[in-house]
Amino acid sequence: MRTWIMGATALAATMVTGMAEAQELIVEKKVFELPSFTTQSGRTLKQVRVGWESYGTLAPDRSNAVLICHFFSGNSHAAGKYDAADAQPGYWDAIIGPGKAIDTDRYFVIASDTLVNLNTGDPRTTTTGPASIDPDTGKPYGLDFPVVTIRDFVEVQKALVESLGIKRLALVAGPSMGSLQTFEWAASHPEMVAKAMPVIGAAEANAMLIGWLDVWAAPILVDPDWNNGDYYGKAPPLAGLAKALTAVTLQANHEDWAGATFDRRPARAGEEPGKALRNKFQVQSVLDNAGEARARLSDANHFLYLVKANQLFAAGGTSLADGMARIRAPLLYITQPKDLVFTPETVARTVEAAREAGRDITHLTIDGVRGHLDGVMSMKQAEGAIRAFLER
Amino acid sequence: MRTWIMGATALAATMVTGMAEAQELIVEKKVFELPSFTTQSGRTLKQVRVGWESYGTLAPDRSNAVLICHFFSGNSHAAGKYDAADAQPGYWDAIIGPGKAIDTDRYFVIASDTLVNLNTGDPRTTTTGPASIDPDTGKPYGLDFPVVTIRDFVEVQKALVESLGIKRLALVAGPSMGSLQTFEWAASHPEMVAKAMPVIGAAEANAMLIGWLDVWAAPILVDPDWNNGDYYGKAPPLAGLAKALTAVTLQANHEDWAGATFDRRPARAGEEPGKALRNKFQVQSVLDNAGEARARLSDANHFLYLVKANQLFAAGGTSLADGMARIRAPLLYITQPKDLVFTPETVARTVEAAREAGRDITHLTIDGVRGHLDGVMSMKQAEGAIRAFLER
Numbered sequence: 001m002r003t004w005i006m007g008a009t010a011l012a013a014t015m016v017t018g019m020a021e022a023q024e025l026i027v028e029k030k031v032f033e034l035p036s037f038t039t040q041s042g043r044t045l046k047q048v049r050v051g052w053e054s055y056g057t058l059a060p061d062r063s064n065a066v067l068i069c070h071f072f073s074g075n076s077h078a079a080g081k082y083d084a085a086d087a088q089p090g091y092w093d094a095i096i097g098p099g100k101a102i103d104t105d106r107y108f109v110i111a112s113d114t115l116v117n118l119n120t121g122d123p124r125t126t127t128t129g130p131a132s133i134d135p136d137t138g139k140p141y142g143l144d145f146p147v148v149t150i151r152d153f154v155e156v157q158k159a160l161v162e163s164l165g166i167k168r169l170a171l172v173a174g175p176s177m178g179s180l181q182t183f184e185w186a187a188s189h190p191e192m193v194a195k196a197m198p199v200i201g202a203a204e205a206n207a208m209l210i211g212w213l214d215v216w217a218a219p220i221l222v223d224p225d226w227n228n229g230d231y232y233g234k235a236p237p238l239a240g241l242a243k244a245l246t247a248v249t250l251q252a253n254h255e256d257w258a259g260a261t262f263d264r265r266p267a268r269a270g271e272e273p274g275k276a277l278r279n280k281f282q283v284q285s286v287l288d289n290a291g292e293a294r295a296r297l298s299d300a301n302h303f304l305y306l307v308k309a310n311q312l313f314a315a316g317g318t319s320l321a322d323g324m325a326r327i328r329a330p331l332l333y334i335t336q337p338k339d340l341v342f343t344p345e346t347v348a349r350t351v352e353a354a355r356e357a358g359r360d361i362t363h364l365t366i367d368g369v370r371g372h373l374d375g376v377m378s379m380k381q382a383e384g385a386i387r388a389f390l391e392r
Numbered sequence: 393m394r395t396w397i398m399g400a401t402a403l404a405a406t407m408v409t410g411m412a413e414a415q416e417l418i419v420e421k422k423v424f425e426l427p428s429f430t431t432q433s434g435r436t437l438k439q440v441r442v443g444w445e446s447y448g449t450l451a452p453d454r455s456n457a458v459l460i461c462h463f464f465s466g467n468s469h470a471a472g473k474y475d476a477a478d479a480q481p482g483y484w485d486a487i488i489g490p491g492k493a494i495d496t497d498r499y500f501v502i503a504s505d506t507l508v509n510l511n512t513g514d515p516r517t518t519t520t521g522p523a524s525i526d527p528d529t530g531k532p533y534g535l536d537f538p539v540v541t542i543r544d545f546v547e548v549q550k551a552l553v554e555s556l557g558i559k560r561l562a563l564v565a566g567p568s569m570g571s572l573q574t575f576e577w578a579a580s581h582p583e584m585v586a587k588a589m590p591v592i593g594a595a596e597a598n599a600m601l602i603g604w605l606d607v608w609a610a611p612i613l614v615d616p617d618w619n620n621g622d623y624y625g626k627a628p629p630l631a632g633l634a635k636a637l638t639a640v641t642l643q644a645n646h647e648d649w650a651g652a653t654f655d656r657r658p659a660r661a662g663e664e665p666g667k668a669l670r671n672k673f674q675v676q677s678v679l680d681n682a683g684e685a686r687a688r689l690s691d692a693n694h695f696l697y698l699v700k701a702n703q704l705f706a707a708g709g710t711s712l713a714d715g716m717a718r719i720r721a722p723l724l725y726i727t728q729p730k731d732l733v734f735t736p737e738t739v740a741r742t743v744e745a746a747r748e749a750g751r752d753i754t755h756l757t758i759d760g761v762r763g764h765l766d767g768v769m770s771m772k773q774a775e776g777a778i779r780a781f782l783e784r
Contacts, residue, residue, distance in 0.1 A: 255600030
């Protein structure tokens with residue numbers, strides 16, 4: 001089977017890489033392909049491809065595998081660098097690596113891109129979604145791509161994991177949308193998940209989050225270049241996508257960070273915000289520029305499909321109570337009380353549902369000035385708790 | 393002077409109305425016009441008009457006047473009904489009226505529309521802004537309208553109040569953007585404000601709020617019908633404005649309300665949200681419909697000018713510390729800890745600045761499931777505190 005071969009080749013490459021490196025992980029992106037994949041909504045897609053990375057070495061008995069699931073705007077670059085000169089390591093590098101909390105001297109850590117991943121313009125992301133070519137038509141799917149769910153993301157990961165001969169994961173973990181996948185893994189495949197570490201997320205998208213996700217998506221829908229999803233080969237809806245990404249960035253942060261970083265400084269000296277409607281404060285300018293830069297590497301339809309997948313999410317498919325009833329894995333649930341996306345109230349409901357279902361849950365809060373983003377950027381705080389959880 | 397005459401006529405009408413009604417306020421909308429008004433940004437506008445209402449009777453010594461300032465999407469209808477069959481009274485009717493906390497048997501309560509008021513399509517709102525006809529050109533100002541500030545709103549109110557012969561206000565109060573005006577009144581005209589009651593707001597727009605206001609505005613800017621503000625006599629940017637209003641509505645609420653009201657119910661039976669990208673949850677459908685309905689009565693440029701006015705806000709014009717140093721009035725500051733617009737952290741900074749400046753501040757929190765909106769909808773809770781504050 002082609003997927004097996006690709007997996008095995010990639011695995012061999014990783015083992016070599018793993019041995020060559022001592023304290024710094026140098027990683028390479030690999031591609032996993034499924035000749036055929038049927039979505040939860042019942043559509044069969046051909047040639048489903050996702051990128052993936054791995055860190056560490058798979059044990060001969062294949063018992064040391066860890067799966068890391070990425071956040072909304074992230075990809076499979078969870079740790080390490082692509083080369084020694086790389087300025088920025090993967091997003092959870094603080095807790096994944098040789099001797100780190102998720103110790104790649106002990107664990108074989110896998111991270112994969114999801115379906116409908118946002119970063120279609122990034123050469124190191126591989127995904128399948130509306131921007132992909134439909135093998136049957138030779139054209140991008142556009143809105144003909146089926147609705148996909150967090151469960152679909154998990155099923156593709158399961159195929160990847162199984163292609164490596166892994167029957168059970170020592171840990172599934174991830175921040176934000178990665179935590180949704182983590183809860184989904186634990187609820188849908190309890191026999192395959194020894195431990196689960198959902199970070200800055202919840203086991204269900206509640207009504208408020210559904211509403212916020214619509215606020216994020218709104219500028220895309222209004223952008224005339226979106227054209228009901230039919231813009232491939234034409235001007236893409238960059239303005240709408242940039243504003244959408246600006247909203248994500250703002251809500252993923254916190255006023256402690258915004259206040260300390262920007263206060264009420266104007267974007268440019270001599271262009272006081274009060275002098276003209278277009279003159280900006282620095283916070284507006286920085287967020288807009290970041291949104292525009294990210295939009296150029298992203299796809300608007302993928303953004304909308306990610307929004308949909310997140311809105312549809314309930315671990316196990318129906319409800320918080322049902323999802324928790326299915327889970328068997330001990331949970332290390334790490335959240336940030338200043339999180340504006342998965343708020344303390346939302347987190348409390350997930351904790352309560354876990355306890356009502358008799359789950360083995362340890363709830364740890366981290367702090368910082370970034371709010372939601374502390375679950376990506378400030379994870380070193382949780383190092384001791386993660387080690388203790390893995391040792392149990 | 394024309395403004396004096398209009399004011400006096402309106403006052404006489406109110407006194408008659410006041411006497412005719414016993415326990416239910418029947419109110420009428422009046423219009424105040426300034427032949428000339430110079431904005432903080434230095435532009436002189438002709439024929440500046442705003443609507444206003446009043447409740448109760450002005451004492452012969454004019455010492456019993458109260459001014460109520462409205463919120464972002466509100467207008468001067470703070471209390472009472474336009475006729476007995478009116479389904480919905482003014483927004484603060486729970487605390488303004490005969491025998492109520494702000495007792496119209498004792499106080500003469502004034503409420504006025506701001507400049508650039510959103511509700512240009514509401515026949516009971518009168519405002520001056522980009523949608524108004526510039527007397528010099530006979531055409532709508534559009535983006536040629538000058539940037540206006542919360543201070544400008546206050547200066548127009550000051551002219552209205554002075555046109556009634558009032559030299560000092562027993563109380564200035566208002567929720568949300570109304571609290572910004574309240575802080576501005578107290579900081580800019582300390583000699584005219586005996587007491588101030590800012591509700592669900594802060595004395596400064598911080599960087600995070602500046603960012604959120606941009607998130608609200610984003611869909612308008614992307615809507616092709618916005619056309620850089622030039623849409624009068626053409627199709628207005630209803631789609632963008634509707635999405636903008638949806639964002640405001642969501643952030644003014646709280647997940648306790650969203651969860652209890654909508655949970656994860658689909659908008660229509662048989663159209664499961666997972667079945668198609670366009671199928672919605674009820675929360676999405678209700679918010680979208682509300683946004684669309686409100687957009688039809690609102691103006692997109694006015695929305696953008698309101699966003700700008702709020703972003704520019706610092707009581708007294710420069711900073712939180714400076715604003716607080718100028719205030720003399722005792723403050724009854726009422727907030728909601730679940731407020732997602734003026735968050736507990738933002739509120740704490742305003743309280744701290746007031747205390748550092750030696751201000752006489754009483755901080756009261758109210759609760760409810762609506763978050764920010766509880767400052768409009770759940771004010772009866774504060775009745776006792778308001779009475780005690782006014783009695784002092």
